[in-house]
Amino acid sequence: MKISGLFFIIFIFSLSAIAQQKLDRITVENNEFINSKGEKIVFRGLNASDPDKLEREGQWNKRYFEAIKSWNANVVRFPVHPSAWQKRGEAAYLELLDQGIAWAEELGLYVIIDWHSIGNLQTELYQHDMYKTSKKETFDFWQVIAQKYGENPTVAFYELFNEPTTNNDQYGKLTWEQWKHLNEKMIYLIRQNGGKGIPLVAGFDWAYSLTEVKDHPIKDKDIGYVSHPYPQKNNDARSQQWTKDWGYVKDKYPVILTEIGYCAPDYEGAHIPVKSDATYVEAITSYADQKNISYVVWVFDTNWAPRLIEDWEFTPAPHGKVWKQKMLSY
Incomplete structure (x- = not known):
């Protein structure tokens, strides 16, 4: 009886620990993300590189997530490339996401699943x-994600399509x-298949x-809007132009900048539109903080640009140091 009682106590304790690990469900109220207590939640986090890439390089592990958490992140974005989804296969890729x-969840990080296509x-x-995909594959992807993770509050966001663009009709x-x-x-489709997370909708010009949105918003109100305001998207009168181009949306709807970032023009991998200096960090974060706009910095990787880390000891790149200092300041 004593042994049975001990096992029962351990079992109850284990269930309690599991329950405590579950993150609170995030929902939309007016123009804010809120938790179950009605408290406004602002997300500040980091972009992972594609889970498929990280696994192939031996870096898809808890240590990687612990490093992200150490930057004071409360959200991590998973960019799922169609090519990786196709090559690895649905079942194997879902194992990575699991x-x-x-x-x-264990570290208190919410997750954005991003269908990472450009075009x-x-x-x-x-x-x-x-980035090659089809409407059918895209719909199938979100049906699968909704069915599998729809009840999981850790998967707070479904970013429907990374960067839509026509590139001057190209x-x-x-x-x-x-x-x-x-x-x-x-x-x-997501709602009909049990998806309780928040769909995120990107605009044109590479998101x-x-x-x-001003005159033609999405019909469903329980969503958020996405912008990727890299520094070279707008170099002059940043705050005024940001307000005109995307910031005004926050007056009515939640907004999350799922990609922001920069590096010096002479830094390895520098390209349009990310070339800038540290003044960009203060400008974009100050603007976001004033409006309770969430953001996710690109990218916690050693070679995707602009990379935030130099090596797998997680040594910050020069611009990574600036971002880490900013995130630790909250």
Whole structure:
């Protein structure tokens, strides 16, 4: 009887520990993300590189997530490239997501699952082969994610499509009405398949511009909008132009900057639109903080640019030091 009682106590304690690990469900109220107590939540975190890439390099592990947490992050974004999803296969890729979500939950990190394509989903023309997908595959992906993780509050966000762009019609025409309709179909599909997370909708110009939202918002109110305001998207009168291009949306709806970042023009991997200096960090974070806008810095990797770390001991790059200092200041 004593042994049985001891096992029972251990079992109850284990259940209690598991329950304590579960993160609170995040929902939308007006223009804010809130928890179950109605408290406003602002997310500040880091972008992982693709889980497939990290696993192939032997870096998809709890240690990686502990390093992200040590920067005072409360959210991590998983960029799932269509090519990686296709090559690894659904079942094997979901195993990676299972692992990452479990590590994130254990450390108190919320997760954004991002379908990481760049191009025109309407015409199915893309910037690079790694981004090639189809409407059917995209819908199938979100159906799978909703069914598997819809009840898991750790998976707080579903970023429907990373960076839509027509690039001056290089990838074919895409009107806002068409893009709006595609997103509304994805949101409906997610909801019908049990997805309780928050869908995130990006605007045009590589997810920078949200100007169309003013007159033609997404019909579903329980969503957030995305912008990627890298420094070279706007070099002059930043705050005024940011307000015009995407910041005004926060007056009515939640906004999350799922990619921000910079590096020096002469730093390895520097490219348009990320070339800048540390003044960008203060400008973009001050603007975001004033409006309770969440943000996620790109990218916690040793070679994707602009990389935040120099090596797998997680030594910050020069610009990584600036970001880490800022995030630890909260």
